[in-house]
Amino acid sequence: MQELTAGRVRRGLADPLPPAAALALLAVAAAALDASVLCWASIGALAGFSLSGSV
Secondary structure, eight states, X not given: OOOOOHHHHHHHHHOSHXXXXXXXXXXXXXXXXXXXHHHHHHHHHHHHHHHTTOO
């Protein structure tokens, strides 16, 4: 079994996939519930996340 080092933890926390996936699921769930404000807010968060250079 591999040791858990600070570098591996940092890389795991800096991975852009989990927050982007969570925001995408939030947008889809909000659209399904007709929560248009929450849907547009999550789409805006995805756009801001991608434009920030994090992805």
